[in-house]
Amino acid sequence: MSIVKTTKVKNIALDRVAIQDKFKVYQISYRGLEKSERRTSYKNIVRSLYGTGKVLSLVQNWKFSCYLVLLPANSSCQLDDQRLAITEVPIDGASNLPDWQLARLLIKAMPHLIKGDDVSSGMSRFEAEGLFYVVKAVKTPKKGIKETTLVTLEVDLQPCLLNQGQRLALGVKTFTPVSYHTAPDGALYRDVQNSTRYSFDQWAQLVAKSAKGDYIKRSFRGGRKNTVAMVDVTSDSYMNFQMSKLGILAQFIDDLQSCYEGALEIEFDEIESSVREEWRNATKSVEQCYNKIFEHLRQFPIALIDYGKNRKASVLFESYLLREGFVVEHTNIPTEGGLNLLLVENVDSYETDEDDPYKRIKRQHPNAVIQSSEAENLILLKKGETLLNRSVAEVLLKELFIKHEVQSRRFLLSDYQPPEGWIFGLPEVNWKDRSYKLNVMKVCNELLEFDTYNELESDDLLLDFGEHKHLIDDKSAPFLLDEASGDYYIFMDTGVVALPEFEALSETLKEIHHCRSKGIEKYWILEFIEQVAPNIDKAGILVDQLQTVLAANQNEKSIAWSDLSQVHNKGAGKHFYEWLMSEKGFKLKDSLRSWDSGHFEATQGFFYNAESKQYYVGAIGSVRSSIPKFCQIRQIVTNREDVPKKVLDLLSALHIRHRQLTVMPYPFKHLREYVARQALAEKLGSEI
Numbered sequence: 246m247s248i249v250k251t252t253k254v255k256n257i258a259l260d261r262v263a264i265q266d267k268f269k270v271y272q273i274s275y276r277g278l279e280k281s282e283r284r285t286s287y288k289n290i291v292r293s294l295y296g297t298g299k300v301l302s303l304v305q306n307w308k309f310s311c312y313l314v315l316l317p318a319n320s321s322c323q324l325d326d327q328r329l330a331i332t333e334v335p336i337d338g339a340s341n342l343p344d345w346q347l348a349r350l351l352i353k354a355m356p357h358l359i360k361g362d363d364v365s366s367g368m369s370r371f372e373a374e375g376l377f378y379v380v381k382a383v384k385t386p387k388k389g390i391k392e393t394t395l396v397t398l399e400v401d402l403q404p405c406l407l408n409q410g411q412r413l414a415l416g417v418k419t420f421t422p423v424s425y426h427t428a429p430d431g432a433l434y435r436d437v438q439n440s441t442r443y444s445f446d447q448w449a450q451l452v453a454k455s456a457k458g459d460y461i462k463r464s465f466r467g468g469r470k471n472t473v474a475m476v477d478v479t480s481d482s483y484m485n486f487q488m489s490k491l492g493i494l495a496q497f498i499d500d501l502q503s504c505y506e507g508a509l510e511i512e513f514d515e516i517e518s519s520v521r522e523e524w525r526n527a528t529k530s531v532e533q534c535y536n537k538i539f540e541h542l543r544q545f546p547i548a549l550i551d552y553g554k555n556r557k558a559s560v561l562f563e564s565y566l567l568r569e570g571f572v573v574e575h576t577n578i579p580t581e582g583g584l585n586l587l588l589v590e591n592v593d594s595y596e597t598d599e600d601d602p603y604k605r606i607k608r609q610h611p612n613a614v615i616q617s618s619e620a621e622n623l624i625l626l627k628k629g630e631t632l633l634n635r636s637v638a639e640v641l642l643k644e645l646f647i648k649h650e651v652q653s654r655r656f657l658l659s660d661y662q663p664p665e666g667w668i669f670g671l672p673e674v675n676w677k678d679r680s681y682k683l684n685v686m687k688v689c690n691e692l693l694e695f696d697t698y699n700e701l702e703s704d705d706l707l708l709d710f711g712e713h714k715h716l717i718d719d720k721s722a723p724f725l726l727d728e729a730s731g732d733y734y735i736f737m738d739t740g741v742v743a744l745p746e747f748e749a750l751s752e753t754l755k756e757i758h759h760c761r762s763k764g765i766e767k768y769w770i771l772e773f774i775e776q777v778a779p780n781i782d783k784a785g786i787l788v789d790q791l792q793t794v795l796a797a798n799q800n801e802k803s804i805a806w807s808d809l810s811q812v813h814n815k816g817a818g819k820h821f822y823e824w825l826m827s828e829k830g831f832k833l834k835d836s837l838r839s840w841d842s843g844h845f846e847a848t849q850g851f852f853y854n855a856e857s858k859q860y861y862v863g864a865i866g867s868v869r870s871s872i873p874k875f876c877q878i879r880q881i882v883t884n885r886e887d888v889p890k891k892v893l894d895l896l897s898a899l900h901i902r903h904r905q906l907t908v909m910p911y912p913f914k915h916l917r918e919y920v921a922r923q924a925l926a927e928k929l930g931s932e933i
Contacts, residue, residue: 247518249847250744251878254402254411255514257344263508265336267318268301270350274311277328293324295454302353302375304346313342315350345411349402351509352376356453358504376400377418377452378493379445380473385425386465392422395445395460396471397452398493406740407880413511414740415490419471420445420452420460437461476745476848477871478837480810483758486750490875494744495751513744516878519855520893524865524906525840527899531865534658534899535639538646539569541657546572547645548580552602553588553620561633562588562623579606579613584645587617611925614652616645636903643900651918654693661898661911663688664891668726669912671920672703672717681718684923686916687728695919709733713882722882723913725892734892735882736909742875743847743861750844756832764803769829770795777824778817787817806833838868848872851896851906858888862896862908877908 275290290312294300299320304313313334314322322331334342353375378400382393396419403414426437442458452460464470476492477485486492501509547566551559566573579585587603595601598608603617618641625634646657656662663669668687675681683703686695698706707714709731716722716735724735770791778784794808812818814834825831837844845868853860861876881888895910902908 247521247846247852248515250513250515251741252413252744253405253514253741254413254511256512257348258510259344259347260508261337269316269318269320270334270336270342271314271316271322272311272332272334273314274330276310277330301357302350304349313346313350315354345402348509351505352400352402355500355504359500374454378496379452380488383471385422387425390422390424392424392459394422395420395452396473398473398490400497406738412741415494417471417473418462419464420462421465423459423461426461437463472873475872475875479870481754481757481834481837483754486754491745491747491750495747516854516859518852520853522851524850527865531899531904537658538643538900542584542642542646543570545584546574548574548576548583548585550576550579550585550587553590555620557631558620558623559588562638565633565638579610579615581610581613584649585613585615586641586645587615588620589617591619607925608929611929614648616641616648640903647914648918651915655691663895663912665689666728668728669916670724670726671913671916672721674721684916684920686912686919693915716882723909725910732885733883734888737880737882739878739880741878743878745847746844750837753835753837757835760831760833761806764805765809766803767795769825770804773821773824781817781820784817787812787821838870848876853893855887858883862906865905
């Protein structure tokens with residue numbers, strides 16, 4: 246059994262007496278405003294509040310039509326608007342202010358408390374928007390703009406998605422320079438003319454409101470988003486860790502203590518596994534799965550349609566296909582009953598849909614099985630050499646295989662065959678035109694049957710879902726229904742994520758950083774060579790490395806870490822670093838990613854808790870030094886007391902998510918592929 250920490254908040258400890266000594270909370274109700282004028286009045290209310298120069302933080306309560314505002318204890322809230330009802334909310338005693346709302350106000354006020362009253366920074370009046378940590382500055386994608394774009398992480402308290410308490414939310418927010426949103430004539434684009442401005446305090450690494458700020462909280466145009474790694478411990482670097490989500494979470498906990506000195510503490514919830522599959526050694530299983538996919542694809546010729554301009558990419562890709570035993574045919578149009586791979590340029594290089602080969606071909610051949618890729622994605626540069634990106638090539642082939650399964654209406658891998666009579670459903674709600682339809686798939690006589698139900702037909706199918714039906718209607722949650730028994734399983738996102746041991750990681754990396762910055766005593770290395778190395782097998786190469794380092798530093802009292810960094814933490818080198826730690830208390834490296842350390846339990850394998858029916862799916866194989874995302878915790882809502890193993894087994898497919906376990910039952914991938922094809926068919930039908 247394993248226990249992992251999550252971002253769900255188990256307990257918020259508040260010293261309300263200490264908080265009340267320093268702060269006041271006011272409620273500003275706008276119920277006096279007509280509903281028709283509320284939306285246009287929100288910004289004016291906020292602007293008036295900030296204009297007082299006293300607001301530390303502010304949150305909006307939509308349910309009760311009010312704002313909650315945090316002020317210093319020696320201040321009061323006064324606004325010249327008779328339509329607003331202003332009431333002081335007691336913090337101590339018989340307060341109706343929930344712990345989580347008070348905690349949220351305090352968290353949002355932290356930028357003001359962290360930086361103090363540094364008026365010279367120009368941000369002393371406007372620290373009420375929230376708590377943002379600057380992670381990195383990236384190039385702004387617009388010619389002539391020198392200002393960089395700021396990628397930040399906002400820390401906030403939010404409700405869990407299934408009304409199961411609160412969670413700590415870590416959201417990436419992008420601050421683009423005002424100049425990025427400026428038209429050639431010098432005017433701001435209309436959609437940002439009234440946007441709030443922000444300033445950046447480089448030393449405190451904090452973003453805050455400022456009337457004359459140079460930034461707007463808005464991502465790049467065109468939908469391109471910036472990302473922040475969940476964790477990065479490459480080279481055991483504390484700096485890399487600090488710039489990841491986990492590093493900032495550790496910093497946030499430190500800042501919380503610094504700001505409130507124990508008056509506000511947050512305890513995270515934990516979850517214990519009933520089923521735990523680590524998948525440490527998954528290489529053989531993955532290779533067997535992909536070999537079966539490739540074996541099936543080799544039975545058919547593959548039409549290679551090349552509209553890309555990178556000849557190197559297409560040559561490398563074709564050579565790979567031929568080496569793997571595929572039959573490749575060159576053509577300019579897809580074969581209707583065959584398998585087609587299409588290479589194109591970046592979508593931005595095409596001015597119209599007619600210029601775009603993928604859109605044009607899909608429109609002309611809607612029933613053809615086509616998998617496309619930008620040609621540039623197929624190559625990578627390594628030490629100046631252009632190589633095929635094998636991972637991308639494999640993804641193209643396995644996606645082609647899945648589309649072929651949908652076309653042939655069969656699951657073609659013997660290991661992945663859902664039971665007959667199970668119905669997989671994907672609701673589709675269009676809130677704009679208030680339309681609803683339910684896309685379903687089931688296996689009948691070994692063939693996939695697809696259908697689309699209207700709202701009335703959907704109600705008949707979901708008749709026995711009772712109180713849980715709203716999760717499908719309102720949340721568009723995917724579900725599985727056993728037609729024979731009436732058992733159903735709804736797959737819901739909780740908004741909560743599993744947390745690696747971020748505090749232990751932070752402390753270990755801090756210690757390593759401290760030791761590396763000090764340098765290593767030369768006599769320690771001599772002592773190891775003379776007294777320890779003779780008792781270690783195959784230590785010759787290590788001794789040669791250490792003697793070379795000593796020779797290069799004859800006139801130095803200590804050895805800089807940079808001179809030792811090439812000594813790897815394995816074999817005899819591992820003995821060296823462990824000896825430094827045990828005998829000298831000097832930590833230069835650590836096996837942070839080993840399974841035994843437990844630091845990354847929350848990122849690996851399959852984890853299921855039978856009591857809550859919650860699960861997460863992590864990576865398989867060895868732990869990577871940089872991991873892009875948290876593991877989302879999902880919940881299976883069901884009318885059964887337990888979730889059968891055959892349902893959980895639907896998450897074990899190794900090809901839906903490339904060479905990884907799938908986070909949702911694998912048949913939903915095929916249903917989504919069918920839905921996409923139907924959408925194209927409907928679009929073409931409307932044009933015809």
